[in-house]
Amino acid sequence: MRSVVAAVIACVSIAAATVASAEPPAGAAACSGCHPSSARGPSPVARLAGRDRAEIVKAMHDFRSGERAATVMDRIAKGFTDDEIQAIAAWYAEQK
């Protein structure tokens, strides 16, 4: 009986984890309003999917500090913490 209960609990947590893990971290979903998800069509704004994690992190830090010239990214980067930037960069690096 106990093993059945354990299995059911595991089952529910797998279902929750499956959905949760597919989700982008806080803030990441918003980027695709400007950064195209699809490679179709030219855009002056860089695609983020599959980009190097360290490169995204550095860009965000440079935008935030003002070291890198920006249009809107300086104002947006200031809204994200180091941890959030790390999570977003890691997530995009793994997207196709």
Added chain:
Amino acid sequence: MKTDRRAFLKLGVAATAAAALCPLPARAQASRPRVVVVGGGFAGASCARALRHTDPRIVVTLVEPSATFIACPFSNSVIGGLRELSAQQFTYEHVAADGITIVRAAATAIDASTKSVTLADGAKLSYDRLVLAPGIDIKWGALPGYDEAAAAVMPHAWRAGEQTLLLRRQLEAMDDGGLVIISAPANPFRCPPGPYERASLIAHYLKTKKPKSKLLVLDAKDAFSKQRLFQAAWAELYPGLLEWVPLSKGGNVTSVDAATHTLVTDFGKHQAKVANVIPPQKAGRIAEVAGVADRSGWCPIDPVTFESKLQAGIHVIGDAAIAGAMPKSAFAANSQAKVCAAAVATLLAGGTPPSPKLINTCYSLVAPDYGISVAGVYQPTAGQLADVPGSGGVSPSDAPRETRKAEAVLAEAWFRTITTEAFG
């Protein structure tokens, strides 16, 4: 999916063994969660698509009476003769291709207790969770003299389509030397910088084609979005042509008379050759019918899940929602749609949605080659969506023309990307 596999691997052998005992695949197929999305604008279409991408098991139905969506962003360029309305039109073909059922009908009633949506033909759709993205309705009657008949003479052009073309035709038909008047409403309303972008592009049209004409903006406010940038650009580009009259200088329009093209303020009467009345607004009608709109006419929501504070199981996104510091913009609608979709999927799976972060980015054209922007980052704070301190703001006031030119190019790219995400 790669991320799914990783989650399973992380849980390890024990969990895999437990999963083998689970009747999950069979059960999931028998009772796939159903989400109905009402409204096929930037919010609704983006949310329907994001739901399918987040969890393909969810059966998503999008209820939208129109076969074609007509986008408001860049519709001021149509009014100013710089763009055709066809560039604003999008169909739902690609949305349907994502596996979303499109029901071409108007939703007429919603029963939150039985979780069902009634369509105009009487058919009913059951849902496990409902997303309302009804956009705005004009608050007819809020401005005395302005009803649907008056709008056929003094267009609002605040929902893109025939009204957009009507205003453009009126400007084209006007003799040089005519007075054009825009009346801008009090907050809140769809697209806070919209009236001022419109004033700019109408001024551009007049300057180019009818330079003896004048444009008056009668405003129910003393301050507006990107105000310093707009006003500096107006002084540079349209001196003597465009005059903005704030509330404190008698700008508040208290009634209109369509028969004589007259706008009445506390301080006097103005007779226009062409009058564009941007009237007070409220959430799209179905929000009121569903009981998710409060006395303000807009919909209070939980800032983490976008679930209505008035009706359980119903989420409200886009212009209809009271989203705290977030403006009623297409980008905000798209950003909210994705957060709401993730929250709905998590709730359907029995989880607790994490606190989100949202972004708004919004460009306005002051002239075809002169763009300005506002950006913001938002997070739930004390039950409201609030600005993340230290983030956001508008374009620099001392930027060179090259920057303004670059922002006009980015505005076009913005439109292509966000419409592709919602409809492409």
